[in-house]
Amino acid sequence: MKLNTLLRTLLITLAFSFILAGCSAGTENTTENNETTIVTSFYPMYIFTQNIVKDIPGIKLENMTEPQQGCLHDYQMVPADLKTLEKADIFVINGAGMEAFLDKVIKQRPSLKIVEASKNIELIKDPNGEKNAHVWVGVSGAIQEVKNIAEGLAESDAKNADAYRKNASEYVKQLGALKEKMNKELKEFKKKDVITFHEAFPYFAKEFGLNIVSVVEREPGTEPSAGELAGLINKIKSTNVKILFAEPQYSAKAAESIAKQTDAKVYMLDPVVTGEKNAPADRYIKTMEENLKVLVKAFKENQ
Structure with a gap:
């Protein structure tokens, strides 16, 4: 009886040790991966966001679609896209109807923070009243989208808010000089x-x-x-x-x-x-x- 009790005690102790080891390993992984993952919907959003997050520690930036994809008018998401979004803390989109798949993303990740670059920008409409989403192609539109992305990131990731705004301000100056040169x-x-x-x-x-x-x-x-x-x-x-x-x-x-x-x-x-x-x-x-x-x-x- 004493032997059985001793064996049972040893087994319980070993099991408890494994649980603690597992918890410890999980904590180490969380610390190592303690970074903010920002995913962008397509190429121009990636370029703008790249300028806003540059040199900020603990930021990982990924583009969801292939850089040769082009505009996302009728884009159908693939399993790889959803896998990328599973890791995302923040999703930067153009908005204005460009990402027709957005409802699917929200359904899959209802708590995902979404930053809309075209927020509150006056959109051009065609004769049929359809909104044109290509805001970034005009340099003034690009400037406003960069500002919107920076503010959205600052609200979603407050600890890096000042850094986002500083980088965006520097990039906006470059875009302003480009606009002046072109004009x-x-x-x-x-x-x-x-x-x-x-x-x-x-x-x-x-x-x-x-x-x-x-x-x-x-x-x-x-x-x-x-x-x-x-x-x-x-x-x-x-x-x-x-x-x-x-x-x-x-x-x-x-x-x-x-x-x-x-x-x-x-x-x-x-x-x-x-x-x-x-x-x-x-x-x-x-x-x-x-x-x-x-x-x-x-x-x-x-x-």
């Missing part, structure tokens, strides 16, 4: 009639005085029908528009076909929706500087 170089051109590839550029056009006469693809990735193409060609001929902007994210086949049948010339304008993985923090500014070179060349050749 200065583009204001000398009087004729700025253009055809754009899809509805990514209304904010950009409004900011820099471009007149978008028509759009090749109303729905990105959906080539115009023969009738739509014929109508667009007739419009270009009647309005004498010489500049047709294609985008590196999509096939330029339709644009090139239009150019062959008109006097228009195709140029590449990048709405900054795709790029390389782990893109450098200056990628938005660098891409816009390249866009400026393209615009200046196009307007000089077609005044």
